[in-house]
Amino acid sequence: MALATHRTSEFDRDTAVTRRAPGVYDAHLSAGWTIIQAVNGGYLLALMGRALGDALPHPxxxxxxxxxxxxxxxxPxxxxxxxVRTGRTMSTGTATLVQFxxxxxxxxxxxxxxAYGDLGALPDDVRTTAKPPAIPPYEHCLGTDSAPGGRPAIPGSTAIAERLALRLDxxxxxxxxxAPSGKGEMRAWFGLADGREPDPLSLLLTVDALPPTAFEMGLSGWVPTVELTAHIRRRPAPGPLRVAITTRNLAGGFLEEDAExxxxxxxxxxxSRQLARAVLQG
Structure with missing residues (x-):
């Protein structure tokens, strides 16, 4: 697959913003990043990240x-x-998105x-107990074209699925x-379908682009995000990403999703961690 440059990538075109006045940006929410009828939350987060990256002094x-x-x-x-604040190593800002x-x-x-900073200026010291998720090799995982007889392995594909190189464990x-396992887990290889390499901005999409863990818990329907916090820790190396999401508690019609x-x-x-509302069906 030929790699897309940032100039030719659909992700970059669809997250472009135009500065109308200081602190005010025009944007167009693309139908290519929808799930059911709504625009994907990770795509929206990246769009907001694009505007804030222009408004704040840190990259x-x-x-x-x-x-x-x-x-x-x-x-539109x-x-x-x-x-809100600018300092030597970090700056903080707010953003709102409105439609009419x-x-x-x-x-x-x-x-x-x-909060924005410079990931390239961070020290190299790493002390962690975290381990990469155990995911089978890419070719042994399931994409929309993996099922025998041409039937999609991931049914009900939406517009966003065409823009992702997603292979589920x-x-x-x-x-x-x-046949859901009943466990609140989702793991996958992840990339953009046009081959654009990952960067800090695209990671804001990545943390909210997999199918919801509620599906593997036996639920179906829309799982809208209420709140999402993403921490970007490093600039990613070129190549496919691995994403692991877990849910430990679904109660009162709400669940959390913790992503790495x-x-x-x-x-x-x-x-990232998000709070989402589950549609209790199935």
Whole structure:
């Protein structure tokens, strides 16, 4: 697969923002990153990260927290940013994304608080007990073209699936054939379908791009994100990523998803936790 440059990548085109005035950006939410009727939360996080990266003096997202207030839809949007604080090594900002109702009134979709820094300037010292997830080789994992007879191994593919090079660990893909394990786990190899290499901005998409763990717990339907916090720990090396997501507690119709993202050099490059609402079906 030919590698896409940042200039030709669909991800970069679809997360582009245009500065209209200081702190105000025009954006277009692409229908190519939708799940069911809503725009994917990780794509939205990356879009907000793009605007904040322009507004803040430091280059890399390090901690980004988003509250999803209403479901975003494809079409025009406005992002407003505010610089809260700037320091020597880190800067902090906020951003809101709004769309417009038929009567012209504003509808706020999400609100973000983020800290930016320079990942390339961090010390190399690593002291960790974290280990990369045990995932079978890429060719032994399941993609949308993996099922015999041409039937997709991951049914109900949505627009975003066409833009991802996603290969699920068979041990966490039982839901795709009607046999969920009952465990709140999801693991996969991850990349962008056009071959664009990962970077700190695309990691904001990665942490929220796998099927929800609720599927493997025997539930079906939409699992909208309420709040998502992502920590970007390092600039990832080129090559496919490995993503592991776990849920330990589903109660009251809500669940948490804890994600780890590992690069091709076995380094933990991103972590996230989100609170999501589960549709209790199945």
């Amino acid at each position: 890399d997202p390090m901690s980004v927290t988003a509250h999803y207030l209403t479901a975003s839809v494809p079409g 949007a406005v992002i407003r940013t505010e610089v 109702a038929e009567d012209g009134s504003e509808v706020e979709r999400l609100r973000v608080l983020a 068979p041990a966490t893909a039982g839901w795709a054939v009607g 993202v590992w690069d091709s050099e076995d380094r933990l490059v991103a972590q």
